[in-house]
Amino acid sequence: MSDHMTQPAVGAMADPAARLALTSGFEATPGATKPDAILRVDNIVRQFGGMTAVDVQHLEVQRGLITALIGPNGAGKTTFFNLITGFDKPTTAGKGAHWEFDGRTIDKTSASSVARSGMVRTFQLTKALSAMTVIDNMMLGAQDQAGENLFKSMFRGTWGKQEKENEAKADELLARFKLLEKKHDYAGSLSGGQRKLLEMARALMSDPKMIMLDEPMAGVNPALTQSLLGHIQNLRDEGMTVLFVEHDMHVVRHISDWVAVMAEGRLVAEGSADTVMSDPAVIDAYLGAHHDTDLGDDALLTDEALEELAEEVAAEDAVRQAEEEAEGPK
Ligand SMILES: Nc1ncnc2c1ncn2[C@@H]1O[C@H](COP(=O)(O)OP(=O)(O)OP(=O)(O)O)[C@@H](O)[C@H]1O
C-alpha cells in the first residue's frame, strides 16, 4: 500500500465544530461570497431552444466542505454540472460567462483539461464501460497521469512503471469500495449500486481536489448507501471538496455542510440544510414541481402529524366552501 492511503491526511474541515463555526459565518443568500471559494461561477446561462435550463448569475463553493445542490426535477442541476465541467457550453460563452476553479479560469477549457485541473465529476446515469473489466475502468480514470499510451498498453498487456503504480492505487480504492473481488469482472456484470461505487472510485484515481457527484445514491441499496455516505464524508475529512446533487433530503441533511437550491434554472436559496428546507421559496419550488417530495424532517412526519395536517386541510376547505356559499354564485 502506498503512504497516502495508509495514513490519510486529515483536513482542517474534519472537525464538525470547525465546519459549523465556518458556515455560520456565511450569508444564507443565493450567490453568497465564501471566504475560500474553490469554485466561482458567473453568468452561466444555457438555453435549449426558447427554454432557459440554467441561469446562474453567481455561485461560490467553499473549499473543503460538502455542498449539496438540490432542486426539483428539471431544475437544471445536471445541465449546470455539464456546463462547468466542459461537457456542454453555455449560451453566454464569450458573452460574460466566466468560471474559475482553484484560482484558474476554466471557462474555455475542454472536459479533459477541467478534470486535469482537479475537478472531476460522476454522471447521473453511470458511465462505467460495461464491456471493460473493473480494473480497466479504474485505469482509464488515471489516464491523465498515464497519457494516451494507456489504451495501447492496456491492449498490449504490458504495463510500464506508471501503470503498475496506478494499478496499486486502483487496488487500494477498489478495496475501500469493497470491489476488489470484482477486479477482473466486467463492469456490466455489477449491480447498479456497485457501478455507482466504481464510478466514484474511478473518479478518485486522478486525485481530484473537488469531486462532483450527480445523484450518487440513486439506485444504490440501503446498505451500500450507508457506506457510500461514509466514503463521501471521509473524502471531505481528508481535505477534498465535494459538490453533490441529491434528491433524498434525509441524505442531504445527514452529510451536507452547506446547501444550494436551484429551481427553474436559477439559484433560489443557499444555507444550512435546516435553513433552506424551512425556506418558503424552497418549499414552493418543490411543491410546484415535485408534490411527493419529503423534505426529510423525520420528526415532523409522524402519522399523528399527517392526520393533523389532513384535518387542517379539511377544516380550511370547509371554511372556503362556506365562504363561497355565503358569497353566492358569481
Ligand atoms: N440536451 C437537452 N436538450 C433539450 N433540453 C434539455 C437538454 N438537457 C436538459 N434539458 C432540459 O433542461 C432542463 C434542466 O434539465 P436537467 O437535466 O439539468 O435538470 P435536473 O435538475 O438535473 O433534473 P433531475 O433532478 O430530474 O435530474 C429540463 O427541462 C430538461 O428537459
Ligand SMILES: [Mg+2]
Ligand atoms: Mg439531473
